[in-house]
Amino acid sequence: MMAEALQAFLEFYGALPRPVQILGQIVLLVAPLMVCVAYLTYAERKVISYMQVRIGPNRVGPRGWLQPIADALKLMFKEIIIPSGANKFLFIISPVISIGTALAAWAVIPFADGVVISDLNAGLLYVLAVTSLGVYGVIIAGWSSNSKYALLGAMRSAAQIVAYEIAMGFALVGVLMAAGSLNLGEIVRAQAGEWGPVNWFALPLLPLFLIYFISGVAETNRAPFDVAEGESEIVAGFHVEYSGMAFAVFFLAEYANMILISALATIMFLGGWLSPLHGWAPAGWFEVPVLGLLLDDGIHWFLAKTAFFLFCYLWFRATFPRYRYDQIMRLGWKVFIPITIVWLLVVGGFILGGLPPWWAPAG
C-alpha cells in the first residue's frame, strides 16, 4: 500500500516540468530552514539563560515551545515605521537583499551524498560570491535610514565583514588545495578514508579551520564581534530604524547566515555527512538492522555537526565580552591574514610531500 503510493507519487513527480520539480525541492529545503531559524532563536534564549542560571522563556506553550511562533505573530502585527528623510525604496529593499542572499547560498549545500539542489562544479565560489553580496543589505539599510546610529553601525559592520572575508577566503583556498575541487560534495568525499575522523580536514588544516569559524562569527556580526550592534553605544547599529516585519526579515537573515556558516564549516572541515565511526568501529556495527543505518554515513551526522557549531555560536555569546573595534581589526588584519598565508605554504608542502593519511605519497 505504502509502496504503491510512493510509486504513484514518484511517477507523478517525474512527469512534472523541470522548474516545478526544482521549486518543490526548494520549498522542501526552505520551509524546514525557516523552522530551524525560528527555533534557533528559542534555543539561543534557552541556552544562554541556563548558562546564566535563569529559566528563559517558559510561558507560551509547554516549556515555552511556542515562543518563536508568538514572536513571529507579534512582529507581523507591528507597524513598519519608515523614518522621515529615509530613502523609501532602498529602505524597504535592503532587508529583501539580506534574506535573498542568505537563502540563495543554500542552493549548493549537500546534506548527504547526492542530496543537493544544484551540484555546481564551482559550488564554493558561488557560496563565497553570494554571501559577499549580503554586505549590500547592511550598508544600504544603514545609509537609507537617514539616522546617525544606523550609518555608523553600517560603516563598522561593512568594514568588519570585508576585513574578515579576506581571512575567510584564504582559509577556503587551503580547503581547495587539500580537496582539489570547488564542488562541495567532492570536498566531503575527499575527506573519506580508512582512518575515519582523522581523515577529515580539521586536523591537517587546524589553523585554517579555527580561523574560518572565528571569521564566520565575525562575518555574521555575532558576539563577541557584534560592535555593529553594540547596544550600549550605537543602540542596534544598521537596523535601529527598522520595526515589525522589516526588522524580522533582517533577524531571519542573520540566523540563516549563522546556520549557513555552521553547515559550511561542517562540510569543509568535519567531513559533512561522513560518520565519525568509520575507521575504528568494528565492521559488524554497520550490519545491525536499524542501528547500523544510524551509525553509518548520512544526513543525521551532517545535522549533528552543524548543530554543534550553532551551539558554539550561542556559547561564545554567553561567554565572551565584546571586543573593541580596533581589537577586531587588529585580529583580522594582523593575526589571521599572516597565519593563513603561512599555513597555505605549509599545506602546499604537505600536498607535494604526500603526507599520509590525507594525501597519497608522491611516487
Added chain:
Amino acid sequence: MLEHYLPVVIFLVVGLGVGVVMISLGFVMGRRRPDAEKLSPYECGFEAFEDSRMKFDVRYYLVAILFIIFDLEIAFLFPWAVVLEDIGLFGFLAMVLFLGILVIGFIYEWKKGALEWE
C-alpha cells in the same frame, strides 16, 4: 553544464520572494498611524541635530581598497589551488613567488600604518 544553474536562479528568485512576501505581509497586517515624532530618526531622545549623512573616517575607505586587492588575490588563488596536485613543484614555487610579492605589499601597508585603528 549550464542546466546546473537553473536551480540556482530559481533559488535566488525564491529567496528574494520570501523577503518580499514577508514585508508585504507586515504592511498588510500591521496598522499604520504615522506622526511626526514617531517618524523622526532615533537619537537618544534628542531632536536630531546636523545632517545624519555625516563625514566618516577615511580608514573605512582604506579598508575597502585593501579588501579589493586581497580579494582579487584570493580569486586568483582559487584556480591554482584546484589544480595544485597536477602542476606540482613548479606551480607551487611560482605561486610562492607571487605570494611573496603580495606579502611585501602587505608589510609595506603594515609599516605605513594603514592597519592601525587605535
